[in-house]
Amino acid sequence: MLNFIWAGFFIIAFISAVFQSFVGNAGIWNDLSASLFSTAHLGFRIALDLTGILCFWLGLMKIAEKSGLTELLAKTLKPLFHKIMPDVKKDSPAFGAIVMNIAANILGLDNAATPMGIKAMELLQDENEDKTKASNAQILFMVINSSAVTLIPITILMYRFQAGSANPSAVFIPILLATSMSTLSGFLATVWWQKINIFNKVVMSYIIGGIAFIALTIWGFYLLDVASRAQVSYVVSNALLYGLVIAFIVSGLIKKLNIFELFIEGAKDGFNTAIKIIPYLVAMLTAIGVLRASGTLDYIVDFITIVVEKLGGNTDFVYALPTAIMKPLSGSGARAMMLDTFSVYGVDSFAGFASSIVQGSTETTFYVLAVYFGAVKINNTRSALPLALLADVIGIISAILLAYMFYQ
Numbered sequence: 001m002l003n004f005i006w007a008g009f010f011i012i013a014f015i016s017a018v019f020q021s022f023v024g025n026a027g028i029w030n031d032l033s034a035s036l037f038s039t040a041h042l043g044f045r046i047a048l049d050l051t052g053i054l055c056f057w058l059g060l061m062k063i064a065e066k067s068g069l070t071e072l073l074a075k076t077l078k079p080l081f082h083k084i085m086p087d088v089k090k091d092s093p094a095f096g097a098i099v100m101n102i103a104a105n106i107l108g109l110d111n112a113a114t115p116m117g118i119k120a121m122e123l124l125q126d127e128n129e130d131k132t133k134a135s136n137a138q139i140l141f142m143v144i145n146s147s148a149v150t151l152i153p154i155t156i157l158m159y160r161f162q163a164g165s166a167n168p169s170a171v172f173i174p175i176l177l178a179t180s181m182s183t184l185s186g187f188l189a190t191v192w193w194q195k196i197n198i199f200n201k202v203v204m205s206y207i208i209g210g211i212a213f214i215a216l217t218i219w220g221f222y223l224l225d226v227a228s229r230a231q232v233s234y235v236v237s238n239a240l241l242y243g244l245v246i247a248f249i250v251s252g253l254i255k256k257l258n259i260f261e262l263f264i265e266g267a268k269d270g271f272n273t274a275i276k277i278i279p280y281l282v283a284m285l286t287a288i289g290v291l292r293a294s295g296t297l298d299y300i301v302d303f304i305t306i307v308v309e310k311l312g313g314n315t316d317f318v319y320a321l322p323t324a325i326m327k328p329l330s331g332s333g334a335r336a337m338m339l340d341t342f343s344v345y346g347v348d349s350f351a352g353f354a355s356s357i358v359q360g361s362t363e364t365t366f367y368v369l370a371v372y373f374g375a376v377k378i379n380n381t382r383s384a385l386p387l388a389l390l391a392d393v394i395g396i397i398s399a400i401l402l403a404y405m406f407y408q
Helices: 002-024 028-067 069-074 076-086 096-107 112-127 137-147 154-162 168-193 200-225 226-254 259-293 296-310 316-326 333-347 350-361 365-375 384-406
Strands: none
Touching: 002 028, 002 226, 002 259, 002 296, 028 069, 028 112, 028 226, 028 259, 069 096, 069 168, 069 226, 076 154, 076 200, 096 112, 096 137, 112 137, 112 226, 112 259, 112 365, 137 168, 137 365, 137 384, 154 333, 154 350, 168 200, 168 296, 168 350, 168 384, 226 259, 226 365, 259 365, 296 316, 316 333, 316 350, 316 384, 333 350
């Protein structure tokens, strides 16, 4: 699947460029060539920037692993994982890394989530019988990860604040609901595809518990005044981030471990991992780059606008579509689209409101896939990409519907 999609991006960009050449845009070829070089450089730069983060967090992960902290955290979700990942050993250390990755995603701690996710994928690869293709457990983890619920969308709130929004946190509840829909749909589609029975007390109790937790979070933030919501989100997320670092260090000290040596050992793994993912990042980003430079995404938005207008529908949402279409392809590209929407239409306009929800409720699926599977050198990702993209589509549709519902 990934093989055809990667080649398809280049071919579609070429066809678009040929068409534009005939209508007088000869400069499109220069745009495509420039995109190839710039995105190849970007892929290396991202991996280079990621190196420090990987070294730091994988160093801490080594301390947590040796001190037993990851095993302790894993116990909270082990009963669930035993049911939905039956092929993984019950005492697998992967469960601890998965729990920490999901927790970091839920709290909006992106810098911590990626290294922990890579570690989880590597541990799942240790138990993968066919090292050349993704296992069911790896697929399910990737789908959950790429659509993970974000309780505190601090980045979106801060961008809205910086853009002068009168109510930066107005998107908090819509984002939480939209990303919950994305995660739930991705999870259900994957377990259905893998023929996993979730209609048992264990799985259903976790699902109901998760929904209740989200409802309580919404209620808690609803009780805060408008001005306090963004500030509370900012303080809580950063305090939890640093608190996590302290927990790792203290757990090692309690166990009387040589935490500095363990940190260095884990950091070396982080450096090696960063080197391994460079080819995968360059391959994916160059394909995405030429697709974007070819103007294909603009054609898609224009086509959707025409169809909606012909059907007599409201087209206000189309101004958020560039963010929606770009997000699975490129996080920085989607962020640029959202900020451009703020600039052109206003941060508190419907377009600005909708693009904020879209940005916060979907994930950079192709980036996550390239990094996670690239770290374990898997090219055959099987159903991982279509299932993750399905979750993205549900998240985007939910975000747009919720924008209409909540926008005043």
